[in-house]
Amino acid sequence: MKAIVFEDETRAANHLERLLARVAPEISVLAKLESVRDAVKYLQNNPEPELIFSDIQLADGLSFEIYKQVEVSCPIIFTTAYDHYAIEAFKTNGIDYLLKPVEEERLRQAIDKAKHFSPGLVLEKLLAMNRPVAEKAYKSRFMVKVGDKIKSVPVEEILVFYSQEKASFIRTTDTHTYCIDYALDQLEPMLDPEKYFRINRKYIVAIDACTNILAWTNSRLRLKIEGIDDSDIIVARERVVEFKSWLDR
Template structure:
């Protein structure tokens, strides 16, 4: 069997390819964007299975499906568990949550072989994902200040960061400890406005004052008020970051 991977996180794509090689599935390509994917389909024969990341750096994967008539069996992948609760609650779709588990990958491949996928299923999924943005991203956060509870709007957050095994929310008014890890926060934050630049920081797009070239093809961010530590966009995230701010 042959497969194509469309995934903009290169470590995830490489890991998936290694797993597929273990199932004797030949990966014919690793693509990272909608534009590159459309070009590939226009110039190559389709594979038996397509692994399709839902949220790519330049948009949702459905832009590909609207232009290309896909004959491959599709296995959708997503890093957001909340997508699965609503978006996949109907027949005709095979999907995997990242990081991908080897046993679940095997089951998804078997399911994909048996599915008779229909355009209606994709339309349902697309609508569910469009609704997702307005329904589940957090618009405010509660923090404890002494014996009081303070509500901070998501738009007023400059960044989230980890320090000494704690997670902090930084607004113009101050720093506050919150009871969530950065990893769990990622699925609660609207990716149009928040971006995880490295393992320590998630920044709000409106808080970025300057972007400066840094060593080893990285970028340094200067924010409106936060200056406790340097904020460096990790090398593997620079391309996705540039697409995000466009």
């Protein structure tokens, strides 16, 4: 079976190739490409492979752009450090979605799926995944303590969730700050990903808060949010591509 790998991290690409040598020595890796541009060029000028291993965040953008520019009929196994793109992945010929670091047993299972690939199975998977997503209800309000009273804050009034000194806070559109009883890791799945984005370990920001964005060092971005004087409101470098895609919908 002839395969190609789209991966912008050399270490990850080499790790995958070593795993393939153990798990499926019958698979021959024809090329390893680091960018959307190089991947599109390769697919346009070479016979289609029998299998594609595709990271999602490549050097110059999201790999989904490849499949918008070039029609691919072979199965695709996605590999990524994030689990946010599963639905989008199965809109292509994605047959599996492996989180990094890729584990040997999961890779073996994915390759077995590739050997039994049919477009109809991908459609069934996409429909099954869309049902629970469509039905999911995100948190609509948070209860906060103000003196000896309890106040209800609608989520649409919250510009940012952030952690500071082992506590979590919200900043609202009317410039108030309140402490809440959730860690950011707990909050993330409670919030609508169309409206909120986790830019780093300390901050989850609302799309309405992202009006003042500055280019920052090491290919990062910095957000300036009214009422918060903190140099840590930085979009982590590994999240910049995804953040820009989230804004530009």
